[in-house]
Amino acid sequence: MTWPADDFIPTRYSLLSRLQNWDDHESWRDFFNTYWRLIYSFALKSGLTDSEAQDAVQETIISVARNIQKFKRDPTLGSFKGWLRNLARWRIADQLRQRTNVAGRPMDMAETDATEPDPAELPDSAAAEAIWENEWRVNLMKVALASVKSMVREEHYQMFDLYVIQQWPASRVARTMEVSVGQVYLAKYRVLALIKKAVSTLETSEIQIA
């Protein structure tokens, strides 16, 4: 079974499969490390404060835990990316609603427990989708980068970071790190190659959701 072509950003399907076992703490930890920043950034850009965004992350992860058993990989039902986005949006809407309740009207507990809130209360759909799409891509790079960090010699990563991410001139990196410019280029080449490989691996992971 193939994934829809428009779902460019990879989902770690083997990981999702393992998540169906609630006792697999390592996989849940892996899942959290992979996706928490994505949900957190999405929540912040949807207008939540830092603490509200942290709550939204926690609540979204709990929602995933509650519903992952039911999640079947079926293109007609939507992708994991879309499913996670909806869960995150609903939990963000919960936070916004709680803010309103605290400010004025009494809180309706039944309402806050609802899985799918009134669409009218959700952040603007098109804008939210654009934010989510962007955050998904950024998160992918961060996850790939994090995995590559542990695969290369630390000095090479530092040269790559200064040269590519912080955009120092190669000569300055070489002078600061007390290496030749050639070594800077070599570090960049090696790390970039590994990042591309990591992204590619993430993109082409086997779908194992039953």
Place this chain on the structure above:
Amino acid sequence: MNPPAEMPVGTAPPPMVAEHKLLRLIDSGSGGDVWLAQNALGTYRAVKFVFRKSFPWAKPYEDEFQGLLKFEPLSREHDGLMDVLQVGGNPGSDYFYYVMELADDAQSGQTINPDFYQPRTLAYDLTQRRRLPIGECVRLGAPIASALGFLHQHGLIHRDVKPANIIFVNGFPKLVDAGLVTEMYQTRSRVGTEGYIAPEGPGTARADIYALGKVLYEISTGKDRIEYPALPAEMGGPAAARDLIQFNKIVLKACRTNPRLRYRDTGEMMNDLLSFQFCQRRPFEDKILPAYFSWIALLGGLVAGGAIIFLLWRMVSELLHHL
């Protein structure tokens, strides 16, 4: 003893501590509660309570108590360890406690106002200053490395080296949280703090070295340990950048993913830190090129040069002789 006036919600009233008056809860976490206390002479102390209910079963609770008993006499033999002055309770009861010297106040140093007391930890300093000058990093790292080495020599492992567990007493850095100190290779349910835990797991001297390396990374770069090994974009002037890069070499060697590539022990790490502090010598460099190497090279060059000139002279003179 009167119950403390200030009792956080959800915290049980503190048990009695012999000859001490408990004043205020100053820290509460999964490892236990820490109270500000005053002894009969009016000296301020910190008292940590470890509760049986914080552990899923009895064994780790009992192990923690046994670790504390081993740590208690050693703690007073090294300046880089927080002194444990008294231990009370027993592993058969609901709790045990230990009395420690008190950390400086974050604001007023050694002047303690119990109502506003906040312990000065390295974590607190980082929130205020973000990043420390390299000289200060070395002065802080060396005594902590020495304290760790002292524990390791006695077959103990700290397991939770991090900025929050480095406090200042009279301005001098000390390692705290005896709760996680354990014998080497013994397993524990509490295993340190994310980001400071070595990839191979805690419980060895080299895992402690890894954690210390991460602490040195944070204080020297101002970055979170999660960002390791990235360097800061702003390194200051050329001299500051040079110091950072040299210090970075010590950090990298302490934090290698492969434990066999790390410092063998804290003594080796101390050597590099002290070399850096007192000699401004570049770590590792003189191990590859000892000081006498340049003299040997010069002598070798002179001998080789002399031999070449001699051979040329011989060749030319023989040529002239044939002509």
